[in-house]
Amino acid sequence: MEQTTNAARHEAGAAPEFTEPLHVGRPNLGDRDRFRQRIEGALDRQWLTDGPLVLEFEEALAQVAGTTYCVAMCNATAGIQVAARAGGLVAGDEVLVPGFTWVATAHALDWIGIVPVFCDVDEASGTIDPEHAERLVGPRTRGILGVHVFGHPCEIDRLAELAARHDLVVLYDAAHGIGCTYRGLPIGGFGAAEVFSFHANKYVNSFEGGAIVTNDAAVAHRARAMRNFGITPDRKVAFPGTNAKLTEGAAAMGLTSLESMMDFAAANRDNHGRYRAGLAGVPGISVRRQAADEVANHQYLIIEVDAPVAGIHRDRLHELLTWNNVLSRPYFHPACHQLLPYADRPERYAPLPLPRSEALADRVLALPTGTAVTPEDIDRVAGLIRRLVPNAS
Ligand code: T4K
Secondary structure, X not given: OHHHHHHHHHHOOOOOOOOXXXXXXXOOOOOHHHHHHHHHHHHHHOOOEOOHHHHHXXXXXXXXXXXXXXXXXXXXXXHXXXXXXXXXXXXXXXXXXXXXXXXXXXXXXXXXXXXXXXXXXXXOOOOEOHHHHHHOOOOOEEEEEEEOHHHOOOOHHHHHHHHHXXXXXXXXXXXXXXXXXXXXXXXXXXXXXXXXXXXXXXXXXXXXXXXXXXXXXXXXXXXXXXOEOXXXXXXXXXXXXXXXXXXXXXXXXXXXXXXXXXXXXXXXXXXHHHHXXXXXXXXXXXXXXXXXXXXXXXXXXXXXXXXHHHOOOHHXXXXXXXHOOEEOEOOOOOOHHHOHHHHXXXXXXXXXXXXXXXXXXXXXXXXXXXXXXXXXXXXXHHHHHHHHOXXXX
């Protein structure tokens, strides 16, 4: 069997498939000269944080998101916290979140005393299941924080209906969502606010960074102040606040990266197609798709490993790929509610088990994509997977 062959090669000290590591999450950089010019401008102005580049970045983001307001943030984790506060949520409130997400979704709330209550997800989309969410609404439930996981939009209309029935604040963790649509409209303008991430390994990056986008003037006003110690434009401390400002250097990178977003989209789309072709017919291996009929950013290349059909578990495939210098990542495993801080207190956080979140977390594996990956790399990764899957002919 190929799996045995590969393991044997490993033990025999044979060479891995790639001599250099092939990463998931290599940054999409854009035009370096434009970046350098912007940095020079900031140095010349001697204005290093929360200045003209941040404003320009906010305007460009609002345009992409189709929103009236955008408030840039130092990262999406702080963005979710500020959006929650600006949206009126306070410590002790309970907010419904999906079990299948990156831990930041839950941590952002928990860190400010808001209790994340984990709901199960729809397995096909990976997003929060509105029906399960509704069953979990209790006397302290005040909000829903949906996640457009891997750029797949939540069931926004159903969540809006649910929220209206129970008077809940709806927020979206749109860390993966920039450049995607829901029913033809850009992700960004739904709920009370949505939050993008521009971490280095995101589709659009600003080294670290994030943004709150909204059409609600009051939410935007509070968020802008809360990002800066609660200080309003007239220099009054009107709200409790934090320091979550974005630097000019980060905005320079964000603007540069955003300018090339359509090039990144094209590269990701081509990569996606090439992986699909390369992995077609491999038993038990499927490439996840973003929503049909929507604009997708294909930011993540996620395969699902059906272990009984493939003859190999995701964890073993991950191990063998890693040995071959393909640094795949099991995004997102374990499921968020199974992580130590939450699994320890299921009575507070989750009605366990959440079988669909757990099943997804057990099957997914992110493969390298983005502008740093070449078509030849993809052919070699697909060929390698084909050899590693025992039940492939
Ligand atoms: N909500 C969701 C659904 C999220 O996925 C995230 C973040 C958030 C909220 C919070 O957003 P931020 O507060 O971060 O803005 C990473 C990131 O730290 C995290 O931002 C991201 N999601 C998550 C999916 O991935 P790690 O621990 O896997 O990343 P790290 O630093 O080990 O990097 C992964 C790979 O990326 C490396 O193996 C190589 C590559 N890389 C990374 C960096 C930083 C580079 O090539 N260059 C780089 O500079 O968590």
